[in-house]
Amino acid sequence: MDAVVLQLLNGLDKGGAYALIALGLTLIFGTLGVVNFAHGALFMIGGFCAVTMQKLLTLSKKVKDESVTFFDSYTEVPYLRLWLGDAGERIIDYAVPLSILLAIPVMLLLGVAIERGLIRHFYRRPHADQILVTFGLAIVLQEIVKASFGANPIPTPAPAIVAGSAAVGSWIGLSDVVSYPWWRLVYFLFSLAVIGAVFAFLRFTTFGMVVRAGMRDRETVGLFGIDIERRFTIVFGIAVVVAGLAGAMYTPILSPDYHMGMEFLVLSFVVVVVGGMGSLEGAVAAGFLLGILQSFASMNEVKSLIPGIDQIIIYMVAVAILLVRPRGLMGRTGVMET
Amino acid sequence: MSAFDEDNDRRKVLKAGLALGAGLAAPSLIYTRNAWAANFRNDPTAKKTVMLGFNVPLTGAYADEGADELRAFKLAVKHLNGEGDGGMMKTFKPSKLTGKGILGKKVEYVSGDDQTKADAARASAKRMIEKDGVIMFSGGSSSATAVACQALAQEMGIVFMNGLTHSNDTTMKDRRRYGFRHFFNAYMSGQALAPILKDEFGRDRQAYHLTADYTWGWTQEESIKAATEKLGWKTVKAVRTPLGAGDFSQYLTPVLNSGADILILNHYGKDMVNSLTQAVQFGMRDKQVNGKRFEIVVPLYSRLMVQGAGEAAKGILGTANWHWTLEDEATKVFAKSFGNEYGAPPSQAAHTCYVQALLYANACEMAGTFYPPEVIKALEGFKFDGMGNGPTEYRAGDHQCFKEVLVMRGVQKPSNKFSLLEVVKVVPRSQVEYPVTMGGGELGPYKA
C-alpha cells in the first residue's frame, strides 16, 4: 500500500507539468488550428525566467575570500544580503516563486510577439508547414537561450522552507516510510490552481465563451459575425503564459537547460493525442493519467515482469489510442479522423 | 531527333565518366598512400609546431568536469611551452621536459566538444586527426567516450591519453596499445573503500545500487558489489538509470520500502548532483531502517560534484584520485599554479589531464621521436614521482597507472567554499593492485 501511494504521488508532479503543457497545446490547436512544435521551448523559457530572477536577485559584489590562503580567491556577496541582511536572504531564497511575477509579463510579451510576427501567417497553411516553422522557431529559441545562459543545467533550488520532505504517510495513516518532497506537492497544487484559473476564465467570461465556441465550430462563430481571429492573439498569449509558469515552477525539480523543451515536447504531444485533440479536459486528464502511469510502470515489481516497461509505456499507450480511438479519450467525434 | 544511339553512346559516356572520375581521384589516392607508408600519420617532422587535440565534454552530464579538464590542458600547454610558472614540471621526476615545447617544437592545441556521447566523441576526434593533424589526443570524461576514442586511436595510429575515465573496461577488457590511463579505476575504488565502509557501517547491511547505465556504471557496480559482499553485506537490488536523467524520483521512491538501509549511488557529474540532492530531499538521511540509520555512499567523488550538491554531500563517503588539499609538494605547486590562473583549485579531472599531457610530452622527449610505437614503448613501465600521487608506475601490461588512492568524506563545516572534502585515508598502492590479466583484453600491435 505504501508503495502504491508513493508512486501515485510521484506521478502527480510530472503529470502536472504534462497537463499544463498539453493544456496550452490544445488551446492553440483547438482555437487557432495551429500545431505548435515550439511549445516545449516555451516551457523551457519559463524555466529560464526563474533562472533570470535568481540571477537578478543574487547580483553580487566580489569580495576577497580571506579563508583561502594560497591563491587569491574571491567570493561573491549578493547586494540584497549586503543591503537588507536577513530579509534580503529571505527574498533570495524565494527566487523561484517570485519568478512568477517575472514570468507572466515576459511570456505574455513573447507569446504576443510570436503570434503577431509568425503564427498569424500560418493559419491557412498546411499542418506540415506549421510543424516545420514552429520546429525552426524552437531551435532558434533554444539556441538563443544556450548562447545567453550556457549549455549546462543551472540549479535553481526551492525555498528552504519547502526543501525537505513531508511525512505524507502520517497524514493518511500509513507508515512513516511514505514521505514526499514538499516542493513537488506544492507544484502539483500550483498546477491545479493554474488549470482551475484557465478553466474559470473560459467558463465565466464572455471572451472565454467565444473561445470555447470557436473551438467547437469556428465556421459558425464566423457566421454569427464574430471575428474570432482577433481573439487569437490573446489565446496564444494565455497558452504561452501557462507553459511559462509550468516551466518556472518546475525548475527546483529539474534544473533547466536549453534542451529540456524538446524532451517535454514529445511527451506533451502524446498527452494531447491521448486526451483528444481539441478537448481541454481531455488534455488535463491525460496529462495526469500518463504521469501516474509512467510512475507505476517504474515500480520494481512491474519492471521485473516486463523489463524496461517504464521507458516505453507512454508511447505504447499513445500508439494504442491512436489506432483504436484516434479522437482520444475525450475528443469529439470527427476531429481529424482520417 | 536525338543523336544518342542509346546503348553505345550510353556506355561511352559512362566509361568516360568513370575514367574522368578515376583520373581526378588518382592523385588523392596516391597522396594518401604516401602519407602513410613513408612515415606515420600526422608526422610533425617537417613542421615547426606540434598539435595536440583535447576532446572534452562541454555539454552533457559531465560538462563541469570537461570544462575543468580543458583548463588543465591549456595550462599544461602553457607550461610545456615555458610560459607561466612551470607548475608540476618543477616537481616531476625523472623529467626530460625542457620548457621549450616538445623536442624543440612549440605546442599548439585544438579542442572539441564530445557532448558526453560516444558517437560525437569519435566524430570530433576523427575531425581533429584528419583535419587538424594532431599527434596526440586526450580527454573524455565518460568511460563510454574513452573506450570509443581508445579504439579509434588504435585504428588511426594516434596515441590517446585518457582523461577522466573510471570504468574497469578501459584498461581491462577494452585495453588498447594506443591508449593510456592515469586515473584510477572502479576496482581500486572498491578495494580502497571496503575496509572503511566496514569500520563505519558494520558488516550487516542491505545495499541498494542506483547505477548509471553504461560501461562505467556497470563496472563500478560490479566492483563495489564484489567488495561489499565480501564484507558480508547483501545487495538488495541494483537498478540502472539512464545517463543524464535529471529527475531521479521514479528510481528513488522504490528504495524506501525495499528493505535496504544503504543507498550506493554509482553516478558521477550532474547525475550524482541530482540523485544525491533528490535522495536527501526525499528525507532518506533522516530515516531509520532495520534499526540502523539510513546511509548513502558515493563511491566516486569529486569536488565539483560536491560543490553542486551543497548541503546534501555532508558526511558522505567516497573515493577520489587526487585532491588539492594533499600535503605533498607537487600538489601544492599545482594547486597554486592552477588557482592563480583560474581562481579555483583544480579538480581531480583537471589533475589527471594535466599529468597525462606532461607524461606524453616527456615520453616523446625520452624516445627522441614522435613515432608512436617508440613513444608507447617509452611510457610502458615508466616509473615517476612528483605528480601529486606519490610514486607511480605505468604498468606495461595494461597501460594503467598504479598509485595511492584517496578515501574522502564530505566536510560537515567547510572552512571555505573549496574545502568541501576531507581525506579520510590515503590507501597505499599495494592494497589496490591486481594482476595484469584480470578482466581479460589484449593490448594489440604497436603498429596501427
Place this chain on the structure above:
Amino acid sequence: MNARFEPDNGRRRDRLLLIGFAVAVLAMPLWMRPFGAAYPDLLQRFAIFGIFAMGFNILFGLTGYLSFGHAAFLGVGSYTAVWAFKLLTVNVLPAIAFAMLVSGAFALAIGYVSLRRSGIYFSILTLAFAQMCYNLAYSVLTPVTNGETGLQITRTDPRLIDTWISGASNLIPATNLFGLEMKGYAGFYFCAVVLIAAFYVAMRISRSPFGTMLRAIKSNQNRLNYTGVHSRPYALAAFVISGVYAGLAGALLACTDPLAGAERMQWTASGEVVLMTILGGVGTLLGPVLGAVIIKYLENIFSAFNEQTLHGVFGFLPDGLENGVVTVAGLFVGEGWHLTLGALFMVLVIFLPGGVMEGARRVGGRIRRWRAAPRAGVRRLAPADSGATPGD
C-alpha cells in the same frame, strides 16, 4: 512510340543530370578543398546523409507524409551492420545487405501501423515509435545494443565466415570490401559510388508510374481513394523504400566507423533529416543531397570557426566596425551554428518552401527572362523561352 509518357528530351536530361552528379560527387575531394571540407570523415558524411535524405525525400517529397521516425531505421541499420561484422565477417557487403533487409522489415512493421492515420496523427505516431525505439536501444535492449557505450567490434567476436576462410585473427580487423579498407578516401569513394547508385534508383522511382502515383497521394489522397485506387499500399511501399535507404545510410555509417551508438536514433536526428530535405528542396532529386551537404558542412566546419577565423575574414574592415561585426557574427558561428541553422530554416519555410532548389530555379528563371527580354534597339527572335516555369 514509347509507352512511357515522358519525351525523349527528359530522358536525355536525366542522363546528363546523373553523369554530372556522378562527376561532381567523385571529384569532391578536389573542389571541396577551398572550403576546408576535403577530409575523409566529412566527405563520407556528405555521402551517407545524402543517401539518408534522398530516401526520406521519397516519402515526404513524393507522398507528403511527414515522418519523424526515420532515425530509428538509421540506428537499426547501424546496429545490424555492426552485428554482421561481429558475427559473420568484416567484409562490408553482407553487413549492408542485412542492414537493408532488417531496416526494411522494421519499416514495414512501423509503416503498417502508422499509415493507418494521416496528417499530424501520422507524424506523432512515427515520433512515438522513434522515441520508443530509442529508449529500447538505450536502456532496455542493452545486451543487443550496449546502450550508451555503443556497440563495437572486438577481438573475440565469432566472425564465422572470416574464420572459415582464413582462420582466427589476432587483431581487431578493419572493415573492408574484399581487402580494400574502408578508411580514409577509400571509404569515401565507396560511399560515393553507393550514393550515385542510390541517386539513380531515386531518379527512376521518381520518373516511373509508381512515382506519379505517390505524387497523386500528396496532392489529394481522399480524391485518389474515391477514384477506386487503393492508395495505402503505395504509401507503405514508399515508407519501406525510404526505410531501406535509411538502413543503408546507417550501414555505411557503421562501415566507415564501426561504432553504433544509440544517439543516432533520437527523434531530433529525424528532425535533422527533415531539415536537410526541406533546406535542399522537397520533392526534387538534387535537393536532399544539397541539403545534407550544407547542413553537415555547417555542423563540422561552421562550428569550428572561432574569433580568429572571423577576424581573418573581416580583417579588411576598419577596426571598430570589424570588432562589432565579429561580435555579431560570432553569435552565429562556432557553438551558435545551430542558431544559423534554425534561422535559415525558418526563413526558408516562410519565404521559400521549395528550398535551395527553388531559390536556384527562381534565380535561373529570372536570368533567363532577363536575357530573353527585348533590349533597346536589339530584338531577339527567341521563341517562348521567357519565364515559363521549367519542369524539374
